[in-house]
Amino acid sequence: xxxxxxxxxxxxxxxxxxxxxxxxxxxxxxxxxxxxxxxxxxxxxxxxxxxxxxxxxxxxxxxxxxxxxxxxxxxxxxxxxxxxxxxxxxxxxxxxxxxxxxxxxxxxxxxxxxxxxxxxxxxxxxxxxxxxxxxxxxxxxxxxxxxxxxxxxxxxxxxxxxxxxxxxxxxxxxxxxxxxxxxxxxxxxxxxxxxxxxxxxxxxxxxxxxxxxxxxxxxxxxxxxxxxxxxxxxxxxxxxxxxxxxxxxxxxxxxxxxxxxxxxxxxxxxxxxxxxxxxxxxxxxxxxxxxxxxxxxxxxxxxxxxxxxxxxxxxxxxxxxxxxxxxxxxxxxxxxxxxxxxxxxxxxxxxxxxxxxxxxxxxxxxxxxxxxxxxxxxxxxxxxxxxxxxxxxxxxxxxxxxxxxxxxxxxxxxxxxxxxxxxxxxxxxxxxxxxxxxxxxxxxxxxxxxxxxxxxxxxxxxxxxxxxxxxxxxxxxxxxxxxxxxxxxxxxxxxxxxxxxxxxxxxxxxxxxxxxxxxxxxxxxxxxxxxxxxxxxxxxxxxxxxxxxxxxxxxxxxxxxxxxxxxxxxxxxxxxxxxxxxxxxxxxxxxxxxxxxxxxxxxxxxxxxxxxxxxxxxxxx
Numbered sequence: 001x002x003x004x005x006x007x008x009x010x011x012x013x014x015x016x017x018x019x020x021x022x023x024x025x026x027x028x029x030x031x032x033x034x035x036x037x038x039x040x041x042x043x044x045x046x047x048x049x050x051x052x053x054x055x056x057x058x059x060x061x062x063x064x065x066x067x068x069x070x071x072x073x074x075x076x077x078x079x080x081x082x083x084x085x086x087x088x089x090x091x092x093x094x095x096x097x098x099x100x101x102x103x104x105x106x107x108x109x110x111x112x113x114x115x116x117x118x119x120x121x122x123x124x125x126x127x128x129x130x131x132x133x134x135x136x137x138x139x140x141x142x143x144x145x146x147x148x149x150x151x152x153x154x155x156x157x158x159x160x161x162x163x164x165x166x167x168x169x170x171x172x173x174x175x176x177x178x179x180x181x182x183x184x185x186x187x188x189x190x191x192x193x194x195x196x197x198x199x200x201x202x203x204x205x206x207x208x209x210x211x212x213x214x215x216x217x218x219x220x221x222x223x224x225x226x227x228x229x230x231x232x233x234x235x236x237x238x239x240x241x242x243x244x245x246x247x248x249x250x251x252x253x254x255x256x257x258x259x260x261x262x263x264x265x266x267x268x269x270x271x272x273x274x275x276x277x278x279x280x281x282x283x284x285x286x287x288x289x290x291x292x293x294x295x296x297x298x299x300x301x302x303x304x305x306x307x308x309x310x311x312x313x314x315x316x317x318x319x320x321x322x323x324x325x326x327x328x329x330x331x332x333x334x335x336x337x338x339x340x341x342x343x344x345x346x347x348x349x350x351x352x353x354x355x356x357x358x359x360x361x362x363x364x365x366x367x368x369x370x371x372x373x374x375x376x377x378x379x380x381x382x383x384x385x386x387x388x389x390x391x392x393x394x395x396x397x398x399x400x401x402x403x404x405x406x407x408x409x410x411x412x413x414x415x416x417x418x419x420x421x422x423x424x425x426x427x428x429x430x431x432x433x434x435x436x437x438x439x440x441x442x443x444x445x446x447x448x449x450x451x452x453x454x455x456x457x458x459x460x461x462x463x464x465x466x467x468x469x470x471x472x473x474x475x476x477x478x479x480x481x482x483x484x485x486x487x488x489x490x491x492x493x494x495x496x497x498x499x500x501x502x503x504x505x506x507x508x509x510x511x512x513x514x515x516x517x518x519x520x521x522x523x524x525x526x527x528x529x530x531x532x533x534x535x536x537x538x539x540x541x542x543x544x545x546x547x548x549x550x551x552x553x554x555x556x557x558x559x560x561x562x563x564x565x566x567x568x569x570x571x572x573x574x575x576x577x578x579x580x581x582x583x584x585x586x587x588x589x590x591x592x593x594x595x596x597x598x599x600x601x602x603x604x605x606x607x608x609x610x611x612x613x614x615x616x617x618x619x620x621x
Contacts (some may be wrong), residue, residue, distance in 0.1 A: 013207045014134030016040075019052045020141050021149035022080075022119065023071040023491060026059035026523035031270035032141035032170065032196070033329050034247030039197045042245050044204065048147035050135075051251040054126045054153065060259055061122035062115060069106040074145050074496070075316050075479050076100050076107070081148035082483040083116045085155070089485070096482045123153060132161035136207065139200065142170040146481065147494075154187045165189050165213060167203075169196050174299035175459050176233040176494040184491050189213060191223040194235035194277070194299050197244075202236070241275065241306040246314045253322060263382045268326040268356070269318045273342060277330060277332045279360065290338075291382070292395045292469070293425065295457030295495070296332050303429070305335045308342040316349060325375075328359035333382065336360070340367045346374040358382070361398045361406045368406075374412045379407050381419040383449060387435035388610065389430055393469075395461065397571050400439050401410065401576055401610040404617070407446040411535055412619035421449035423513060424506040426469040426499070433509050442608045445550075445617060447521045451513070454506075456497040463497060471501040526553050537606070539570075539618040548606060548618050560606065565589055566597060573607060573616040582614065 018037060021028040033051040040049045059067040070077050079097040083090050092132045094112045101107040132138075138157055140150045145325045154166050169192035173181060176195045182305070192199045199221035217227035221236030237246070249269065256264060256274050259487050280290030284297055290297070319325055336355050346353065353375030359368075360382050370380075383406070385391045388399045389534040410417040421436075443449075455477075456462060462469045480489050530551075539548045546567040550558040562570050564588060572585055582598075583591065598614055601607035 005010060012134065013204060014046060014404045015048045015050075015135050016137045016139065016204065017050045017052055017130060017135050018139050018141065019054055019153060021146055021153050022053050022055040023067070023077040023149065024143065025071060025268075026056055026067055027265060027267050028270055028328060029053065029247070029249035029252035029267060030141060031247055031272060032143070033251075033269070034249045035195055035244060035272070036139075036141075036200065037251075038245040038248040039243070040201065040204070047204065050130070052126065052130065053252045053255055054123055055149075056128045056252060056255050057363070057482065058119050058122045060263060061118045064263075065106050066110060069101075069104055071145060072548075073100065073104075073121050075146035078148045078483055080116055081152040083112075084152050085148060086485060088481075089482075092482055096479070097447060098291075115338065119149075123149070124156060127153060127156050127160070131165055132157060135161070135164060137165040137197075137204070139167040139169065141196075142168050142172045144172065146170070146356070148604065151185060151187070154185075156524050158187045166208070167192060167200070169193075169200075171296070171299050172495050175493070175495070177229075177458070179223055179227065179229040180492045181220075181224065181510060184488055189224070190216065192221055194221050194301070195222050195237035197238055198236050226363060226505055236300050237301060238304070241272075241304050242310060244306070244310075246317045247271070249318070249322065258293065265528055266324045266326065267321060267322075268273065268328045269315075269324060270328050270330045271311060271314050271318070272306070272330045273308075273338075274303065274305035274331045274333075274335050276300040278303045278305075278336055283621070290395065290461065291384075292393070292461040293384075293422070293457065294434060295452060295460040295463070296461045303484045305338060308338055311342055312345045312349065315346065315351075316355070319351060319353070325353050326468040327353055327355045329355065332358060334359050334363075336362070339363070340370050343367070343370040343374040343376070351375070356380075359406075361396075362429045363406060365405075365409045365412075368409050368415070369414060372415055374391055378416040378418060379410065381410070381417060383407070383419040385425075385436065386421065386439040386443060386449075387432045389435060390425065390432040393432075394422075394425060399610065400435070401608060401613055401615055404439070404443060404608050405576055405615055407443060408615070408617055408619060411446045417447045419449050420452045421513075421517065422454055423451055423510040424454045424503070426454065426471055426501050426503075426506065428506065428509070436513055437516060439608075440513070440520065442605060442617060444520055444523055445535070445605075446524075448517060448524050451517050456499050458493055458495045458497050466499065466501075469501070471499045473500045474498070521585070523553060527551050535552075535619045535621065537618045538621045540621050541567075541571070546579050549621075550618075558605070568614050569594070570618075571602070572608075573614045575617050576613050579612045579614070 018033045020033050022028060030053055037049045037051050040047060076097050079093050083093045097112050142150045157164060166188055167190040168188050173191055174193050178191050181191060182188055199219060202219045203216055203222055206219060213224055216222050217224045220234050277290060277297050280297055315327060355376045356378045357376060358380045383403045384394060384396060384405060386400050391398055407417060466474060475498050476489050476494050477496045480494050488507055536551045546562040548560040569586060602609050606617060608617055
């Protein structure tokens, strides 16, 4: 067994380094590093914490376009540093990279060998700038696309300072099987499983007292080679988030300030108002486990949110400190009940903010309007499907008509909706595809959804209950066998899994949907390029009449006039309404005439209906 020996001078633990390697979005400071640094600085007044954002150095070296293209694709991203870790596999990895990127406009002509050398030179140079002999511990935040780059960086650091204590944490590492990373990768000394603040604080205090990590496995959330694998799942997290301080992004901006003027930019500043997922928390009480495909919350237990005043304070401080106005909420999903208050308070800052957030489809128009007024310009909604039957299989807790409503409301407010439509979900059937195709006809007036293929995440409900989703066997994704040698893939359970099931059937089943989404993209793009660009389906209210305008490709728009009760019904159904509530609202209208009108509106694509609930689709100009 490898012994994790002690640094020679206890004072070295008064200086630590936190590191983030490629490939996060380069235009964002790391909130993981920024939050940890500010927390530790508050708790340990005599400890120096540096944050090394190596990914920014690499983005500058490779070129921003190339870096951004790589950062959007997991396997090409992991390929670059895998080629450095295992040079004997270089040719196979290069071939793999080219196969994955041959259709990418930016990367198709990139010389892989040159790219790998650029990444190596930039990473090595950034590491050599740090005086590792004064530092007692280096901690890596390992999230999506950062595994091989972190393994390469820790290997280089160990060559310089063999006695330094190296720690890995983050969403890629945090799972019940994290102990296996220590067994396979000898350069890693410690793993933090779950949230980092309290485990790292306790670990630093422990190291200062005892001088080694040999007994650090007694700290909850800290995993060492002395800890039984059965205990590696224990978390140790903040009971509430008010102990967090405003993230410290100073080190990121120092690096950015060294670039030539033409390579500098205004970053988007990350903030957080919650950790975990409130939908998953609510679902657990009902004996289910949140969205079936999701493994984004393995590093947290439950759901916690911050007071809106604390979030507003952070945004106020960060925008003043760094003189930039773009913000990104890093929450897996914004708080359901507190969002309206939060964005009302943000609106009172009187800043021209530009914000991004992830939200649920159940977010009301009123809350969405508050968000927009405060500066929300882009959202990712947890849509995933336009079939209620399929949404039920996914345990989403939402319906197709709710998804249609949030798409419409984003269009009405001018908020860019960058949401996904998941294809090939295991267990989906012909009825799911048929419903999706039918409902896509009604969604054509709104910004297209991005098609994404289902992938099996380690620890997700699908992974935990494979038979329920027609899955027969599970293993590491085969692409890991290209990137890593056999002794690694045999002994580590990686975050992306492969499975045997009905995959061929699913690919055939969803082909018509893929074609229709392609048509949708062309339709939307063509109409948005027209001089009169704006909502594709819109209305103007004349008080006693309503004019609905339905734009079409290569021809004049259709126009519809609704008067009297017809106008009132259409406006009343701007929100989702049940047939019962419509009848109660318009008792003077005979039921057969009401249904005739509603069916006419649906037939013209002006309204959407699902199980006796109706939604008007046109947005007000």
